[in-house]
Every structure is written in C-alpha cells, then in structure tokens.
Amino acid sequence: MTNASADGRANLALLTDLYELTMADAYLALGMHEPAVFELFVRRLPPHRSFLVAAGLDAALDYLENLRFDAADLDYLATLGLFPERFLAYLAALRFTGTVHALPEGTVFYEQEPILRVTAPIIEAQLVESRLMNLVHFATLIASKAARCVLAARGRRLIDFGMRRAHGAEAALLAARSAYLAGFDATATVEAGRRWGIPAAGTMAHSFVQAHASEAEAFSAFLRARPGRTTLLIDTYDTRQAAHTVVAIARELAARGEAGRIEAVRIDSGDLDAETRAVRAILDAGGCGDVKIVLSGGIDEHQIEALVSGGVPVDAFGIGTSLDVSSDAPALDIAYKLQEYAGQPRRKRSVGKATWPGRKQVWRRRDTDGRMTGDTVALEHEALPGEALLIEVMRDGRRRGPSPDLAASRARCRAELAALPPALCGPAAAACYPVMLSAGVTVSVTPVLPVATAAQGRTELP
C-alpha cells in the first residue's frame, strides 16, 4: 500500500530537524560515507504500560522510498545561507539506498527492543531520523493505546471518534489506521475510510436534536430522511426520557412495517453505568431488545474495563480523545541511536540515556500454547532459541516485497494480543515482561568507547 502517510504529497523532505542537514553537510565535507547502523527503540515503557504494538512501518518505508529534495526545497535551503552549493547539489541527487530491518506492523514489543534498524551511508541513515521517528512513534503510540482498549472491550465493538481532538490532519488519519490495525472495528473519519478501506461509522450529533423542536421530532425526522438502519443519540436532554421516546418511535415504525430501523442508541454523557442499565431496561421492556447501546464521551480503556467487567449491557464504544492523543502517555520515550559506524560498535553513555552498542536482533520465546514467555536482545550474529522478530523489509532503498496489507497486519496484531502473558493484559497492569540482554550485547563495548554501568530502567538484565 502506497501513500500510507497522510500528507497528500509523496515527499516532504524538509520535514526534518535542521541538525540533520548541518550534520549531513559536515559528513560530506569530511568525506565520511561509511555505513552507519541506527536503531529505533523505546527506552522505557510509560508508567502503567506493560507492552507496545509496532506500527507505522508502511508509512516509514514509503517515506524512505520517496525521499528526494526538489528544486523548491533546495531554493529554500539556499536562502538560509547555511549550506554550500556542493552540499545542495549533493542533496539534489540524494536517494535513500539503505537497508531496513523492522518488526512487522502489529508485533508486540517491549522496552530496549529495536523496532527498526537502518543500515546506510551515515548521511542517509542520519538524515531520515526525524521523520522516521515522527511516523513510527505516533503510529506505535496509538496502536499501543488502541490495543489496551481492544483487550478491555473483550469483543465489544470499538469505533474511533477522535479526529476532532487529534493533533492535526495526519494524526487523525494515522490514528484511525493504527486503531484499526490494533483491532478497532471502524472509524468516524471518512478520509481514513477512503485511504485504507476502514469501515466508517457515524449518524448524528446533539446539534441535530437541538435543531428540532423536540427530541421525538428529531428522531422521527432523521429516520424519515435517511433510509436504512441508524443510531439515535439520546442524551441531549434526558437520557431515560429519550429511551422511552425511542420505544414509542420503534412501535410506530413496526406498525408501518419498518421494524429494525433503529439499530442502536448512543449515550454520550452522565453516569454511563447507571444510564446504560436503565436504558437497556427501558428498551427491553418496550420490545426493543434488539436495539444496541453505544457509549461515548471521554471514555478510555479503564472505563471500558470497569463497564465491561461490571456487566453493563453495552454493545459498542466510541473512543475519541483518549485514543487519538494517547491521553495517559501522549509520547513514548523513543530514540533513534547510532549503534555502529564503519564497522565499530558505538556507545552513548549520557546519564539515563546510555545505549547498548552493536546491531541487534530480538529473539522471542513462547510456551507450547504460543504465549510469549520472554525475549532476549542479542547481537545480530548470535543465534538464540526462539523466533527472530526483526526482518529485512528494505534493501538498497527498495522494499523487499509489498508490505502486508492492513487486514494482514490487523490479523497479526490480533494473534499477538492473544499471545500476551495474561498478567500484561489488564489496563492497570504494569507487569514486567522479561527482556534479557545477551552476553554479546553486554560485552560488545569496544575499548575505544566508554562503558557505562547505569541500569537500563526496568529491563531485567542477565
């Protein structure tokens, strides 16, 4: 699937940090063109999180395949007075020619595990840092948040309602995609439906009800105006009263041979537990046992968990802001770090941000039921038991093959979530999945580069 990024332009080369360009200029002037290996990983999981879901790879590969500086880009850079002609000419011809290893989208991963590795001449590998991070970080952030909702909902339908408070256009679109990848059923965002074939959902806002003289008139008008089955929003004035109104209208519809036109009611405010039970009782008593109940209004995975485990008769959730901004953790501690240059492992030992040098692979072990039991981060050449998670997805700047389509990634994510250790599945869980570092990683530091002894966050060390 191409054009997975949300921007209409195939390329946005200047969407980068200035320092990527000043470093590139310096590398060019210094004649430094040896291969560099950078790895993208999350240093520490956010508080109260026990796993993450990789996403954004398809968009990242699109970006790499299409990266080029056009004349307008170069004209602007020239105006800055920061770059010599020779560098601008170099940029004009620059294409990404590197190799990429990555976790397939939908793969569960943990802290300190590389989710993407770039091997390329250092200018190229460095230059792509900002946008690669920007794409993979956000897509992963939302897929991870959505997966928590999916686990909590235990099969109830989930719809992305978050566009209005998502951080701009691309965020709204990528959030819809990531949510669907992680197991959501639909999105309200039409453009996401067009772009990726995600089912679109939505019927009415409070304003539709307000624009009519009464709620009953609004419901009847909507049913009259639009054929097919619909969802009525029932909390504009008094939710329980509106449920009685729905029952009355359903009876009229049935009398006209239009039974079943009301598919669901939506409640967007108030005490959702109490209102849902009351509305369910009113609907059932009124012969509307087949009318479903959709809940929305600032819901997150904790509320889903509470409502579902409390036996509240809810059929579907519309999840908006908490999903699209990942409200409990609006950013991940993600980094893209140089691990090797010119064949030498490289280590950073900044306080709290030290890295394990060398190009790495993640090996995952499973029990006989397929449940994940533990991972080891090893050097690439170490062969360990289990499954190697990083696969080569791009070589010499071209995809190794078509990326999995969104449905395939979604299926992968479903299988991954089913294979999580049960202790990691609840929204309140912050259980520590065992991630070990191999002997190769921990002894790989070459004498020229300093060794730090700082602990690596919560990751268990061998």
Add this chain to the structure above:
Amino acid sequence: MTNASADGRANLALLTDLYELTMADAYLALGMHEPAVFELFVRRLPPHRSFLVAAGLDAALDYLENLRFDAADLDYLATLGLFPERFLAYLAALRFTGTVHALPEGTVFYEQEPILRVTAPIIEAQLVESRLMNLVHFATLIASKAARCVLAARGRRLIDFGMRRAHGAEAALLAARSAYLAGFDATATVEAGRRWGIPAAGTMAHSFVQAHASEAEAFSAFLRARPGRTTLLIDTYDTRQAAHTVVAIARELAARGEAGRIEAVRIDSGDLDAETRAVRAILDAGGCGDVKIVLSGGIDEHQIEALVSGGVPVDAFGIGTSLDVSSDAPALDIAYKLQEYAGQPRRKRSVGKATWPGRKQVWRRRDTDGRMTGDTVALEHEALPGEALLIEVMRDGRRRGPSPDLAASRARCRAELAALPPALCGPAAAACYPVMLSAGVTVSVTPVLPVATAAQGRTELP
C-alpha cells in the same frame, strides 16, 4: 498568509466525521436550510492551567475558503452506499458561504468563552465542525503550552525541538508555528521555517560525536567542516570533561584567529542544574565567558521555572516533547455547539456538558495599566463595558481582509501575556480569572428548551 494548514493539498474535504455527512444529507432531505450559529469554546481549563492562547484561525479560514468536494471525494462517498445522488450533487456544488467571528490569534482567553463563532446555513455550519475543531484545538493547545514556557523562561531563548515526537507531520508544523506565535524564538523544523519564515536552529546530535574516535575530534571536525558560529553538544560521554575539551578547542581557534566560532554548548541529559553551573564555571575559567549554554532533554515549563528562578546560568532552552504534545494536557475540553437555529436559541443540557444558548460576545475589562481584570460572556446585542474580543473575520465565505501575519499575531500574544494578572503567570498557578455570564445569557433560555442548573465548572457565575 495562505496555506496555513500543513497539508500540501488546499482541500481535504473528507477529513471529517461521517456523521457530519449523514446529518447534512438529512438536513437536505428535510429542507432545513435556516441559519445556524455554532460556537467553539473550551468548557473547562485543564488542571493547573489558568489561561489559554487562541491560535489556528488562519488555517481555519483557509479551510473554510477552500472547502469543496472534488470528483474523487464524491466517487468514494458513492461507494459507501449511504448517500443518494441528490446529496452528492449538492456536495459537488457546496461552498462555505457563512460568517465567522473569532478571537484574533494570540489572544488570551478563558473557559466558557467563545473563541470562534460560525453563522451559516445549518448544513455548512455543521459540516465544517470536525476539521475546524481539529485545527483550532491543536494550534490553541500548543500556543497555550508554549506561552507557559515563554513566561517561565523570562527572556531566555526558546527553540522548538519537538518534531520527532509530535503527532505526525501537520502536528509538527502547526506546533512550530504556535510556539513561535506564543513567543518562541526558533524551531528545529526546517519545513516550518520555509512555510512561515520561522528562524530555524540546530547543529549536531550525539551520533555525530559517536561517529568520531573522540569527542575532541568530533568537535574539531565539525568546526572544520562548517564555517560560522556553532553549538557543540557536550553530554555524549562526560559533560564536564567535554566542557574542558571545548575550552581547549576554543584556545586553539583563538590562536588561529577564529575566536568566537563556538557560540554555545548544549547539555541534553543529567542533572541540568548542577551540570550547567559546573560547565559555566569551566567555560568562564577557560576564557569562554561568551560561550552560551543551551539546555534540552525532556524539559517542560516547570523545569524552566525551577532553573531560571534558581539562578542557573542558562541562556536558551530546546523544548521538545513536552511542547509538541502538550504533555500535561494533550487535549483541551473543546466543543463546537449549536447555540441558535432559525433565530431561536438552542440549549443542550447533557450532564456536565450543558451549554448557554444564544450568540455571544466576550467583553474584557482592564485596569489603568492595561492588565486584564475580568471578562463577561454576554449575548451579542448586549453592549457592556470593556473591549469586545470577537471580531468578524469572514463574511459570505470570504475573509474580511488579509489575516494578520505571523509576526503581528506574535506581537499581539506578547502584549497579551504582558497583560495577564500576575497570579496567572506561574506554571504552577491555577488561579481563577473572573469570567462572568451576563444577565442576557443566563435568562436567554427560551421556554421550549430546558434549563439546566448544573454549575459551569470553575467559572464564576454572577
């Protein structure tokens, strides 16, 4: 300034919630074309916030002026099987013909105050809801966060470093713009520099240091490769050792007649208070009193405040993730609500989400020094003392004149922040600015619409 939105396309009509289209179809079928008045406002300020800064209007007006459904949009909608031909034909001809009143960008505002009001035939006014909110919400969110950093920094230079963890491309660009509007001095995001003339900043990452055999070699190489003044990143291995290295290199440079080439050093990790003082002392003792210190690495307004009020000798801050995702409050409780239809005020009384009906104006009072002393939200026709904040910016679908350029909006914001009550200026402050509701607003509820008695959050009522 046109094309203020970050998407390369002038138009993205399907970037909307599906229910905007289903309601539009229903309104068309029902022949409902009377004028509707919608207001965009923030219900409650986030915890620990005492004001917000309006932004995003220019992008919003661009969107309204350019809104149109093209053939590809309509083809996609037809595939959904949800809309009749007549509606799609209507959409093909649809343009936004309404009137918009709004706070100019850079205006300080508070909860329950309309920041934008749309008056248009109900289909148009409704249809633009999702993208208007998406644009204004995010731009306002970041301008408000940035303003807190600006107040805390008390004149120290601020640079937006947030692109990599911003939520996608548009978020990165709009964040850079909002931060500059609120008083930031520069951005690392090159494309934001091109789009809006924001000064771009940036020199090197840790990887540049790591790619060399030693820090001294990395610094010397960078200075050799790039002319002009530069900032050296000094925390890759040992910050204080690196400061001594900088002193040694500065001496060599001076000996070669290249004094002043090192403009600043940047520290990105560790105990920033202690490291900055130590580095300052090393630099000063080494004759580098003119070398500035830039701090970065997960800094937010609280840390700026602590460092600045603690007398730490810092000259500039690079603010990344906390700014671009507004980490303490990644979303605002913003709403776009129907206040009037066909000349009748309309009220929603959902629990916790009740609205004050009628088209409104915000009147602001100031003391003799120009400091804000209190606001009153009134009906449009009530003339109250003070300044009317909402101005007509669009009529019949066209701007009333060119929007203020970014520099003008930035100057406005500076003046606004200078006029804040002092109790509202600190990052920990959650003082309550007095926002009153006029008698007109509180009695305007017509008999046909229910009156709620729920308190309106923290807003003081008359």
